[in-house]
Structures are given as structure tokens and as C-alpha cells.
Amino acid sequence: MTEPDWAPDDIDIDRPSASRIYDVWLGGSHNFEVDREIARQTELAWPDSIRYARANRAFLGRAVRFLAAQGIRQFLDIGSGIPTANNVHEVARRIDPDVRVVYVDIDPVAVAHSRAILRDDDRTAVLQADVRRPHDILDQVRRGALLDLDRPVALLLVALMHFIQDSDEPYESVTRLADSLPSGSYLVLTQGASGASPEADERVRELYRRTPTPLTPRNRAEIERFFTGFELVEPGLVNLPDWRPDPTVEVDDRFSGALIYAGVGRKP
Amino acid sequence: MTDAADGPGAASAGLDEIAQYWARLIARISYVPVRLDDLRQVLRGYAARLAGAGAGQVVARDVGAALVADGYTHTDAVQATIAALADRLPIGPAGVTDRAALLGGVAAGYARALRERTQSELESIIRAVLTARRSAEQARAASEARFEALFVSSASGICVVDLENRIVQANPALARMLDRPVAELDRRRLTGLSQPDHRAAVERALEDLHIRRRAHAELDAAFSRPDGGTVWLRLSLAPVRHDAMAHLVVTAQDDTERYHLQSALSHQALHDPLTNLPNRTLLLRRLDELAGGRQPDEHIGICYLDLDGFKTINDSFGHAAGDDVLRTVAGRLAECVAEPGWLAGRLGGDEFVIVAAAGTELDQLVRVAERVVSAVREPIPAAGHQLSVSVSIGVTDDRIPHSQPSDLMRAADIALYWAKAAGGDRYEIYDPNRHDAQALRSTLSSGLRSALQSGDFALRYQPIVRLADGVPIGAEVLLRWTHPEHGPIAPEIFIDLAEELGLIGQLGRWVLTRGCREAAGWYRELGDRAPFISVNLSARQLHDVGLADELLRTLDEVGLPAHQLQLELTESALLGPAQGPADALEALAEHGVRVAVDDFGTGYSNLAYLRRLPVRELKIAGSFIEGLAPGHPSTPADRQIVASVIALAHGLNLTVTAEGVETEEQAHLLRTMGCDHAQGWWFARPGDPEVINRMAGGRGGDQAGYSVDPVTTH
Secondary structure, three states: OOOOOOOOOOOOOOOOOHHHHHHHHOOOOOOOHHHHHHHHHHHHHOOOHHHHHHHHHHHHHHHHHHHHHOOOOEEEEEOOOOOOOOOHHHHHHOOOOOOEEEEEEOOHHHHHHHHHHOOOOOOEEEEEOOOOOHHHHHHHHHHHOOOOOOOOOEEEEOOOHHHOOHHHOHHHHHHHHHHOOOOOOEEEEEEEEEOOOHHHHHHHHHHHOOOOOOOOOOOHHHHHHOOOOOEEOOOOOEEHHHOOOOOOEEOOOOOOOOEEEEEEEEOO | OOOHHHOOHHHHHHHHHHHHHHHHHHHHOOOOOEEHHHHHHHHHHHHHHHHOOOOOHHHHHHHHHHHHHOOOOOOHHHHHHHHHHOOOOOOOOOOOOOHHHHHHHHHHHHHHHHHHHHHHHHHHHHHHHHHHHHHHHHHHHHHHHHHHHHHHHOOOEEEEEOOOOEEEEEOHHHHHHHOOOHHHHOOOEHHHHEOHHHHHHHHHHHHHHHOOOOOOEEEEEEEEOOOOOEEEEEEEEEEEEEOOEEEEEEEEEEOHHHHHHHHHHHHHHHEOOOOOOEOHHHHHHHHHHHHHHOOOOOOEEEEEEEEEOHHHHHHHHHHHHHHHHHHHHHHHHHHHOOOOOOEEEEEEOOEEEEEOOOOOOHHHHHHHHHHHHHHHHOOEEEOOEEEOOEEEEEEEEEOOOOOOHHHHHHHHHHHHHHHHHOOOOEEEEOOOOOOOHHHHHHHHHHHHHHHHHHOOEEEEEEEEEEOOOOOEEEEEEEEEEEEOOOEEEOHHHHHHHHHHHOOHHHHHHHHHHHHHHHHHHHHHHHHHHOOEEEEEOOHHHHHOOOHHHHHHHHHHHHOOOHHHEEEEEEHHHHHOOOHHHHHHHHHHHHOOOEEEEEEEOOOOOOOOHHHHOOOOEEEEOHHHHHOOOOOOOOHHHHHHHHHHHHHHHHHOOOEEEEOOOOOHHHHHHHHHHOOOEEOOOOOOOOEOHHHHHHHHHHHOOOHHHOOOOOOOOO
């Protein structure tokens, strides 16, 4: 386990956290009243919030199954949040038990919780790191030696980049991470573009300004830019539920009005 | 437990139907994606257990708990379950438990499991918070330990100051720099620790950061140590923002050595290495400052100093002695100029300048000039001798508005020139109404060269009489220059000019040749009754290598016996350690040339040369004779001096000539004291050579017949 190098942020549970709000929508109890309050307020502005959370989770499952089927055995999941059911390693191991997963999150509580749950699993690791400091992530990954960066890796940035402001150079971060991965690696990325209405969007953004990670929606072209250097696999960049839907699976994830883009790209 | 799927066909078909319906309801509210077929299988199993033979409260609660364990934690899940089972669930063969009771058991089992799950998740997240907090605290403690080590062991001085610039925390390095214990720095104002001259600058820099005008600042400032010492710190300031508190962190490097080096360098650049006085650069800078900052009615005062006859000292005693003299004069000058705001420095060579403080009155300036003149007069030990040195000073306090420092220097230089022309050892005050001596000096410089050819130079002869009977026995030759425009020029001026222009050797030879030729005429006419000719010889002439040969050749050419020539040398000229002049004098004396010491008693108290050199005569300076007048304040002392000199001379078989005899009383007194010879206005003023002829021819000491040769000075 690696501690942050210098004075860490305070652990402030009076402040809502994006990963715990997400946990509320996924039926978890790993959350506090401040988190549930933001979740409720967000649902008032956009009643399909909970369906979006399910859609995102369902997409993650489909994408991981797809990647495992492509032969990917290493996953780097940045912004992994609070572990709930169907985590990346659980989904992937149904295909190959030897899959290795490194979870990364900036939230020290999410990291501590993940570590508690994965304590006895030597093929997973949990890092506390910030996607805005990609060199630090790569350093920690290399030091941990769980992933072999000379072999293809799936880089998962699911529901993460809309928490990174433009001034924090999100494209540079993604490029640096992608540059260190070999050919045959994949990038999985989802990000919100717009909600039910401009008013609802503004309300949700306002709510998230209370968290340490305010929202920065991006349009399709901006989101596509993250895939620079990758070839998007079919069906390209689409609304979350439309990415390779599984007709055999029942999930109520048809949110209305909003555009949340999802895509998977392969590094040639 | 019996699997319900093994039951009768109708019941089995019923369970399938129930599972199908139940799964559809549950899937809609599932948080997790689920395959309907899988879900249907699972739920069919639960339905079979509830319909089975062992069904009861235990089984019902198990099923409720299983739903929670499978992840169907949405509160609607229990509603969906009851909705799916309430009308359809077959009652088992035992029939002991009715449907409502079973469903109640499922609901109770579900609720309990959900509560436990919720509590457990909440516990786990709280544990995670505590773990994260502990990790953060450990990291913070590690970070603080690192910071503490950095803070304590840093070679840089570091302190944190609050909004009032009070030191909240200081490290040992800073304490060492300021030479105070760390505890003593606590709560002290940083500004208060800095030296008064630097407080404003430190305060300003801190203020700039407090009000966020700047994000970083650097400055140099001097701080006082308790022992009175000064430490120069290079400060670097940066804000530390934590919550609402606005502190500044100040790091300090001890820059004292570099500062001292720098000030030593700038001292070197602004001071004269020989005397350690301010040099020309600093003097001129000071003048510029005064000129730039003065009030309309304020004036700047300066004194321009130049040692009299300094070249002679260098020529006679060497440059080491000259340097000793300069150092001593510099020291006395510094003592005389103790007034705050005044500056005394060396301009170069033997020239010094005193710059008065702004607003100094002329009489103050004059008092300082007087002090300096008399201080320099004190004998100066140099090269094993007690040298007698004097200084001329030009004083000016310029009231001309808008005048530049260069104008001021020129004015002082002109006044200095007047002091020189008046004989030196004095000061003169610049008077713009006196005509422009500087212009005169340059006119004279150009005129001097041609004067030798054009015959503007002339010789005058002052008889030297034997006191016993008034018979002229010799004549001192005096050089006069009458400028076509400016009239008679003082010897002090044109001798200096001739030295500057390198004409002094030529002029000296001219005087010697012309004088000897004149004396040869007297000798031809009067034979042994003819007066000898007495010629002043400068130190520089004495050091000319070919002096003896050239002189003897001249004597031969003009037909003057060597004993008819007397050379007058000042004590300073005679005193040099060099052997050359002594040999030359020895050679000349062997041929019969007389050697006289001029101005005896005004120069050096070392009398050893009298033993070493072929001196025949001592001439007592007129200043002593002046004191012989009755009622003169210095009469007793001068009388004693004159008597002593006479006794000394006679004891050494030397003759004595008194110069500057102006009254009958003086002549009488000298005669009674046994003085051999005398010259002066009482006997005769310097005149044409014919006067000597007539006098020596027997007409006695009636001065009325002699032409008067007034000397005016510029």
C-alpha cells in the first residue's frame, strides 16, 4: 500500500462523494446522509438517475465480458469507486479466473473500503491516486508489478472523465496513460454529455459542486477526442444502453432524455 | 429437503408459471443486470421450497434472506415477491401452514436480512472511513515528521509569521543567524528584528503578500544581533494558506559574507588604497549628490588641497617617503574633518579635496582650512627623517545657483593656485571678481615656452653684505619673468609651470650660465673684491647626472673662478639618501664652489648632512629674522633660534647669512650676535647687475640708489 507522498486531504464525511452517491443509486448502504441527500436532489432534477447508474453498471459488465472475450486479462480501472456486485474482477473471472485487476480511486474512503473487501485477493490491487497525475498512477502500477504493461491492458475510465475539468488537462492525462500501454490494449470510457434539460443539467451540476468533484459535461466530439490513437470498436461512440445490448439480460436501464456516451477503443 | 421440481406435473407447471411471473417483477427493480432464465431458475427453487413438505417459518425466512443475499435489495422486491406468490403459491401437503403466514415469514426474513446487510455495509463504510482517516493521519504524521526534520535541520533560516508579522515559529538556523535562542524569537515582530533602516522595506514586502498584491517576494535586509553585530539576510517570502489563517513563510539565507565582500569591493572602488580616504569617484559622486539635492539658497563648500613642494620630497627621498607623507597628511586631514556630513578624500597625487556638508557656512569652511594648514605643518616622520611639509588650499563656497560640481572644482582649483602663488602654506578663498587665474595659468603655460627665447626672463641680483663693514661680498641671483600682457609673474607660479612643462632644467641652466657670465664681468673688473654669485639650485637640478661637469665647463667658458660661485640648496634638496648629488657637490666643492644651505631651520631637523656634505654657509630664513623686530610676539624664541644657528654654524666653521633683513634694528642685532652676512631690503633691493658693480665699487650701503623690483603676484 502506498500512501500519498505529501500532506493528504482531510477525510471529510460531511462532504458528499460521487462514489457514495453512485452507491446510493445501486442500492448500497455504503453512504451517509450527505450522499443520500445529493442522490435524492439529483433524482428530483432527473428522475432517471437511478436508471443511468444501472445502465452504467450494466455497460461495464458488457464491456468487461467483451474485452475478456477478446483475450484481455489485465484491467486498470480508474475511478472504480465503492465496490458493489459485479465488479470488474468478478465479471472477468467468470471467463478466466486468472484475470488481474488494479482499481484506482482518488477517494480515500472508497480505497479503504475496496482494500477491506479485496484484502485476501492477491490478483487485485487498490491504489489511491488521481487521474490528473497519470505519472503517479503508472509509477504505482509498475511498482505493484501486478500488471505487465508490456502486455495488453484494458484501461477503464467509466463515468470518470466528467469529473475532470478542462483546466486539469483531461486529454493529456488520457494520452499519457494510453501512451504507456502496448498495442492491443483497450480504452473503455463513458462520460455524460447532457441531461434531461438544460435546467436539470444546471441543477445537477450545482449539486455536484458540493462534492470535491464537480461535473464537466462534454459533447460527442469532445468525448470522441479521448479516443485519439484508438480505433473504436462497433458500434462506436453511442448512448450507454445502446452499446452492444444483451437481449438475454433483463435490466431497467432505459433512461430518458439524457445522452451518456460510451465507447470502447482498441489501440492498433 | 425435497425439491419441488420433483413433485407432480401440475404442481411443477404451477411453479414454472409462478417463477416466470415473479422473475419478471423482480428483474424490473433489480440493481444488477440479470439473465431472466437464471433468475427464473433461482426463483423457481425458492417457490418449490415454500410449496414443499418442509415448508414452515424457518424455510420462509430463509427464502426472504436469500433474496437479499442475491442482491435484490430494492425495498420493492418484497412487494413484488408477495404480489407474485399471494394468489398462486400452492399450499404444501402438510397444509399446516397457511399461505399468509408463509409470506409473512418471507417478508420477515427479507426485512431482517436487509437490515443486517444495511448495518453491515454501513459498518464497513464507517470502518473504511476510519481506516482512511488513520492512513491519512499516518501519512500526515510522516509528512509532518519529514517537515519537522526539514524545518529543524535546514541550513536555511525559516520562520512563519502571522498577519501582524509576529513570528509564530522559527527554526534553529534562523535563531543561529540572529544569534538568539529560538524561544526568544517567538512572538517577536520580524520587522522589529530588522535594523531601523530596513524596517520599512521588510514591512512593505510582508504587506504586499498579506494583501495578496504579490504571491512571492525577495529582499535583502540587515538584522541586529544582540552583541551589536549585523547579519545580512536574503529573505524569500511566500504565503501559507490554511483555512482562514493567512500566514507567511519566510526563508532566510545568511548573506553577510557576500555583503561584506561586496561592500569591501565597493569600498575598494571608492577609496584610495594608499590613504584609505575616499577617492576621486566617491568625492565627485558626493558632490553630485549635494548638487542634486540642495535647496535653492543652499551652497556647497569645498577645499582643494595640494602639498607644497611634494615633488622635491619624492625626488629627494624616494616614493616610499612620499607615500609616508601622503598617508600622514591623509590621517591629519581625516582628523581635521570630523564634522558629520563632511568628506575628505584624495583626488590623486598630492591633491586632496574636502567636501563640506550641505548648508555649511563659509566661516566653518575657513576654520577647517586653517586647521588643516597648521596640522600639515607639524613635522612628518618619513624615511628616517622629520620632514617639514606645507599645504596650499583653495576654498570655495559657491553661491551661484545651478552651478555644477565641475564649476566648483575649477573655482577651488583657482583659489588653490592663488594660495600657491602667494607662497604656499596657506589657504585662499575663491572670489569670482578676481580675474580668472585659470585662464591666466593656461596663457602663462603657452607663454613660458617662448619666454626663454624672447628674453622675457631677466635676472635680478640681491647683494649679500658683510655685517661687520657693510661691504657687499656676494649677490643672490633671482629670476624674474615679465609677461608681455600680464606683467611680472611670481616665481612660485612660473617655477611650478616650468616643472610641469619639463622646462625647469633648461631654465635652471639659463640662470646659472647668465648669472655666472655676469659675475665673471664683476670679477674681471674688481678682481678678488668682486662679489660671488649665489644661485639657487633645485633638487631636480642637483639630481642631474652631468651637473658637476656642466657647471665646471660653464665656469671655464665664462671665465669665473669656482670660488666666485655659491650654490644655494634647501635642506630638503640636500637630505636625499642618493649618493649622486653628494658626489657632485663634493666634486664642485673641491674646485672651490661654495655650498650654502638656504632657508636653514625651516626644513628638517636632521643635521647629519652638515657633517657629510661640503657646506660652507647657512642662510637663516627671513621668517626668523622677522621675529627679531622689537615688540614682535615671537622675539625671544626667534632670537634664541638665530643665536643657536649662529653658534652652530661657527662651531662647524661655517659662515651665516641672515635673509630678509628689513630694519636697522635687525641689522644691528644680528651684528651684535655675531652673524657674518646679511641680505634684505635694509641693505639693497634686488636690482640690475650694474648696481652690484657700483656697490662693490665702493659706494657703500645706501639703498636709495637701487632700482626697486616690486614683485606682484597673481
